[in-house]
Amino acid sequence: MIDLPPAAEAVYINGAPEGERNNSLFKIVLQMRDQGMSQFDAETEAEIWGHKVGITQKEAVSLVKSVYSKPAREPWRPKERYQYKNGGILKQELPVPPMPISVESTPVDKFLTTCFDVGDQINICRSIKDGDRERPDGTGETRSREEWLEMFKGDGLKQWQGAAVGVYVSINANNGSGRSKEHITKFRHCLIEFDESTLQEQWAIIKRSGLPTSAIIKSGSRSLHAFVEVRAANAKEFAERVAFIYKHLEHTKLDPANKDAGRLSRLPGAMRTATGLQQELVECGAPTLTYMEWQERTMYGDIPEPYSWEQLVNFKEDADPTQLLGRRWLCRGGSALWVGSSGLGKSVMCLQAAICWACGRDFFGISPHGKSLKSLIIQAENDEGDVAEAVQGILKAMDFTEDELEKIKKNILIVRDCTSTGERFVDRMRRLVEKHKPDLGWVDPLLAFIGGDL
Template identity: 25%
Template sequence: MSAIDPASCSYEEWLHVGMALQHEGYPYEVWEEWSRNDSARFHEGECVMKWKSFQGNSDPVTGATITQMAKTRGWSSKKKSEPDRALEWDSVISDVQIVDTHYLEAEKEIKEPEDWDQMGDMIAYLNAIFLPDDIVAVSMQSYEKDGRYVPSAGTYQLTAGHFVEQLKKYKLKAQKGEMSTNDAIGYAMGDYDPNAGAWIRFNPFDGQGVKNINVADYRYALVESDSMAPGLQEELIRKMELPVAALVFSGKKSIHAIVHIDAANLTEYKERVQKLYDICKHNGLMVDDNDRNPSRLSRLPGVYRNGHKQFLMATNIGKKNYAEWLGWVESLNDDLPDPESLASVWDDMPDLAPTLIDNVLRMGHKMLLAGPSKAGKSFALIEMCIAIAEGTKWLQTFQCQQGNVLYCNLELDRASCLHRFKDVYTALGIAPEHLQNIDIWNLRGQAIPMDKLAPKLIRRAAKKNYTAVVIDPIYKVITGDENSADQMAHFCNQFDKIASELHSAVIYCHHHSKGGQGMKRSIDRSSGSGVFARDPDAILDMIPLVVSDSKKTPYDEEADRASGAVPAPAFRITGTLREFPSFPPVNLWFRYPVHKVDDTGLLKMAAEEGSLIDLQARGRKAGNAAKKSEKEKRIVELEDAFKILSDNGKPVDLEAMAQYFDVSQKTVRTYARESEKFTIGENKVYRK
């Protein structure tokens, strides 16, 4: 409130400050103390009297009104260190700066026309605002109340076409000298009081009344300010390129701009008017909030008002409609670069971003490491952090440029994460000579959605000159449904913001979808929307390998038996790269806590889990097992049948055995051959 001079406020604004304070729970003394700063208008006791009259309503004035009033006077809520905020897709861009009010050069007063065509103004206004069949509500008559002229309900059953015809008819009579202009207006529109002027409602009606419910089409809103010089109002309206259908001088201290809103219903009308008013206020046009109703009266041009002319200043200025205007406003705030000609840079190409991981990833780009659960993805990322910090090879394969790295730990508790880094350093056998190059941000239990985390991360990292930011894992911070393309596009856009703001690579990991992945392309294995596969500049995919039990794994057998270790899981890493050609697959063993490249060649021909080769091999094994089980079952059944049919262990007729099983004698012979306990001779079954 200290940024708002009460002397600069209109009466309505002064009341709104009081209403907002009451709504937010402040005592009236706050309003009164602030109001004292306007010594010319302050009256003792007035604040408390008005305060008691505030009864509240369904659409209350809130503290946001005071905030907006302060912003229009140059106040900012942002601290010096706080970066600009990222707007959501559906954000209301009400704080876009269109006009620099410090450089307005307009005359403060409006010059009235000397050669004035009163009825011509009325005709032009009606044609600009209405269609011929639109029902128009006009208030020509008025009455005095408390020293003010108040318009009557007027007429609201006649069309714009009717009024235009009448105006043309009687204007011709006036031109012929058959009657005065004043009488001609009276015959065409109705008699009016030149001391009061005349009014018209700028939206068409249904002919049943003049309330909001009677508005037939929500086409226009009124933009008016009583707290600014009329000349400045006009200058701002024109510089903001408001989509004005008609611009009217009120004959006193304001301009009435009839602005396209083009709303489908009352709800949309309210939303659009609020956005319009917010943008106007932010650019210095102090709009009267009382004018927001679609049934509001406005000044009718072509009449006198207390010795001054209510005249039509312009029609159809600014943008053509609301949509075009809002698109233009948003374009002023997009900060997008202009297109450039390829010819202008052909002989002087810009330098490519430096490489962070040789033949894989550049600075400022994004990389996704994808794999199944428990594949050691986090360990692989920690190995990468160490390789970047120390300037060594990652996975004994990819050379990393030395630099600073931020590891965002979203999953492990702080102690476990720190121990894991030390364990990996030790297992890799790398001397920890550049530990200062690794920062760890432990956020377990404190993770927030990525669109909220990104600005906080950028703010903390802005001065650290990180070459890479690692986010592990992303499922902890996913914003929205991971199967929704548009929501995941919004989510992935946060990585772009981090990369562009910090000029660092953004590296993150994600899990595979359920089931075997060998039959899928590596780009399609990540769980959720395909956006995950198409957004990063580099995708490194880890898929499990099927290693035959008969093949030895590279283990120290004696040490393994002592530790109780199980055979090491094996993985194959492939790359889908935007900036570099694909690299040969890298086959690895995960020997906790690090990955070791297979230098034995054992994994070169290993099948990927879920691949056709793997599935066929599993099918053969399953078939063999089924056959073995069926054979064992038949042997048992043969023994049971012999016990039942045999007389104290004597041979059983082959025919009787065949009838027992309901099969041919040839089949019984096959059963017997499968068993080591029976033989057949002379058409009898003997126990050996």
């Protein structure tokens, strides 16, 4: 079976309620097609799933044939929301706050109490020099969180470190018998670390990703270590969540060697004697998102925030900068669907409306907000002669002034596209909008471009 997005995977495993089964199977089969599964295999999977939820074999096979009759889309990827390419970060990125300077007087205390629970067994290990590298000095010591906090009071950490060149800490609690993955008792954190970027670049990647971090630590050298809260139920779920995170960040020069639940990181507050720098606690606190909330937001976008009642009560319509037509009849980011039977004259009506609003006139009582609006009309049915006939008829009938005609020529852009549908059309429309920056975008007719049924 292919990898499914979490929402689709949950339905595939748990089934769907009555009334949503066919639609759920449709979404699952779309993923099968997009990720390259053969139609025969998809029919087999659909029949098996359909049998579990009450869909007949005939219905399942018919649905698969319908899906596979259309071309595949770009397959789902975990990193869709945040794209990294050639060292740059593209659309839909989160703002990056400046990297803070730690002012914690006892960073190890805050780190231990934030990242571990009462009674957790934590492995801490001194590091030694081994040629040009540092490595753990043996198996280290495992104690409860409370024992470590008591031991590190005052200058306890400095005394415990002694002549060691640094100090490591396990990223997860263990059973007291060792720190390797078979001894892990809580799969709470995974570690991400970068070795090839600057500290500021690493900070930007972590913050833009929106990962649910509980601690970010400067290693005392060239990298940041981020404790990402995954809170997996077991080793299998831990591996799945870590794989998603690493896939999401695969273009960011992420160190791929840190996927193990038993990995060691740097203990904040200890000194890195090779550089003379402290292993600094840059940020520490409970994440605002759970792992699942982060994963769903990464794949599908943020959930909407409620409107503020104070803003609703004090809203001023006249001061709304998003207004385009009438008294908020249409605003920036909004849409309107004009519906009529074939041959009724929808295309000419849309063109006349765009022309009126381009020069500041009203159209059936609907006035542009401002002097004029720029329109981009993308249409599929009319060639240059058809468009010219409509334009000449409108201009002759409405007796525009020379000044109005100049505004119309400047503010109306008409293009024809007879080949793009679905996502390809969306991409083409996006490029046209970015190039011409219209106030209004017209799609005529919608059915020609949508790539499906309305």
